[in-house]
Amino acid sequence: MPENIVEIQEKPKKKKPKKKVIEVTGLGVKFNMAEQKVDSLKEYFIRLVHRKLKYKEFWALKDVSFTIRKGDRVGILGLNGAGKSTLLKVIAGVLKATEGTVTVKESVVPLLELGAGFDKDYTGAENIYLYGSMLGYKREFINEKFDEIVEFSELGDFINVPVKNYSSGMRARLGFSIATIVDPQILILDEVLSVGDAKFKKKSANKLKKMMKDGVTVLLVSHQSEQVRQICNKAIILDHGRLVDSGKAEEVCDRYEESYINKK
Numbered sequence: 248m249p250e251n252i253v254e255i256q257e258k259p260k261k262k263k264p265k266k267k268v269i270e271v272t273g274l275g276v277k278f279n280m281a282e283q284k285v286d287s288l289k290e291y292f293i294r295l296v297h298r299k300l301k302y303k304e305f306w307a308l309k310d311v312s313f314t315i316r317k318g319d320r321v322g323i324l325g326l327n328g329a330g331k332s333t334l335l336k337v338i339a340g341v342l343k344a345t346e347g348t349v350t351v352k353e354s355v356v357p358l359l360e361l362g363a364g365f366d367k368d369y370t371g372a373e374n375i376y377l378y379g380s381m382l383g384y385k386r387e388f389i390n391e392k393f394d395e396i397v398e399f400s401e402l403g404d405f406i407n408v409p410v411k412n413y414s415s416g417m418r419a420r421l422g423f424s425i426a427t428i429v430d431p432q433i434l435i436l437d438e439v440l441s442v443g444d445a446k447f448k449k450k451s452a453n454k455l456k457k458m459m460k461d462g463v464t465v466l467l468v469s470h471q472s473e474q475v476r477q478i479c480n481k482a483i484i485l486d487h488g489r490l491v492d493s494g495k496a497e498e499v500c501d502r503y504e505e506s507y508i509n510k511k
Contacts, residue, residue: 264316265316265317265318265319266316266317266352267314267315267316267317267352268315268316268317268351268352268353268432268433268464269314269315269338269349269350269351269352269433269464269466270314270315270348270349270350271311271312271313271314271334271338271347271348271349271350272312272347272348272349273310273311273312273346273347273348274308274310274311274312274334274337274344274346274347274348274349275306275308275309275310275311275344275345275346275347276306276307276308276330276333276337276342276344276345276488277304277305277306277307277345277346278304278305278306278307279303279304279305306488307330307333307488308330308333308334308337308485308488308489309488309489310347310489310490311330311334311347311485311488311489311490312347312490313483313490313493315464315466315481316464317353317462317464318462318463318464319464319465319480319481320459320464320465320467320478320479320480320481320496321465321466321467321479321480321481321482321483322467322468322469322472322474322475322478322479322481322482322483322496322499322500323335323466323467323468323469323482323483323485324469324472324475324482324483324484324485324499324500324503324507325484325485325486325507326486326507328487329485329486329487329488330485330487330488331437331468331485332359332437332468333488334485335357335359335435335437335466335468336359337349338351338355338435338466339355339357339359339435340355341357341359351433353432353433353464354431354432354433355431355432355433355434355435356382356426356427356429356431356433356434356435357426357435357437358422358423358426358427358434358435358436358437359435359437361418361419361422361423361426364377364378364381365377365378365410365418365421365422366410367409367410367411368409368410368411369409369410370406370407370408370409370410371397371400371402371405371406371407371408371410371413371421372393372397372406372407374410374421375389375393375396375397375406375421375425376389378421378422378425378426379425379428382425382426384428384429392428395428396421396424396425396428397424399424399428399450399454400420400421400423400424401420401447402417402420402421405417416444416447420447423451427451427454427455427458430458430461430463431458431463432463432464433463433464433465433466434455434458434459434463434464434465434466435465435466436455436465436466436467436468437468459478465478465479467479472500472503472504472508473500475496475500476496476497476500479496480495480496481493481494481495481496481499482494482495482496482499482500482503483499484499484502484503484507
């Protein structure tokens with residue numbers, strides 16, 4: 248290269264941060280709990296009329312703030328009663344926040360209480376349309392995917408039997424099959440990896456792994472820190488409704504085990 252010519256080196260491009268898809272700011276969820284036990288509906292109304300029904304406030308979540316970016320897989324850890332499921336229900340739109348804000352910028356498929364929206368007197372086939380419509384699927388789409396849902400659920404002829412005759416595992420299998428028939432942008436999981444028999448657990452886990460491989464954003468509640476290590480790249484810890492730790496999944500899981508599991 249001639250001496251009078253200066254070589255121009257291209258500066259390494261900075262990676263553009265992925266867009267924020269969930270923003271939780273100052274979130275609080277309050278429930279009113281009766282201070283005294285009420286044994287019957289009649290007693291409840293008598294106390295209500297005479298204004299003798301007293302409540303105490305219970306904050307399931309208080310001042311929770313965090314941001315999730317596209318493609319993040321976030322594990323939510325905490326002991327029973329920490330507020331994990333309540334948090335997912337607010338993000339999914341099932342519960343309303345008492346204070347603070349939750350902004351969700353992409354489509355969500357919540358796998359919370361699988362089959363909770365089923366009508367027990369309807370058959371499995373009828374509930375595919377009912378549950379599918381609750382999740383926002385159009386009838387034409389369900390028609391197109393009906394056979395695929397039935398095949399994945401492995402219910403066979405039981406698809407024409409009323410759901411009230413299903414075991415909890417059968418209901419969960421049908422609920423999972425309906426909910427995951429689309430490719431969501433955000434997937435919310437509340438302990439659903441533990442439903443069904445061993446064969447279906449493996450099958451459902453493989454389907455979820457495929458979704459994650461395709462770049463879906465995931466929020467996962469799990470009591471098993473090992474599961475969070477395997478699936479998630481980030482994690483948070485809730486303790487009595489407050490966010491007490493957040494960061495890389497491996498590091499947060501280490502601290503969770505040290506402070507909550509090994510301490511027992």
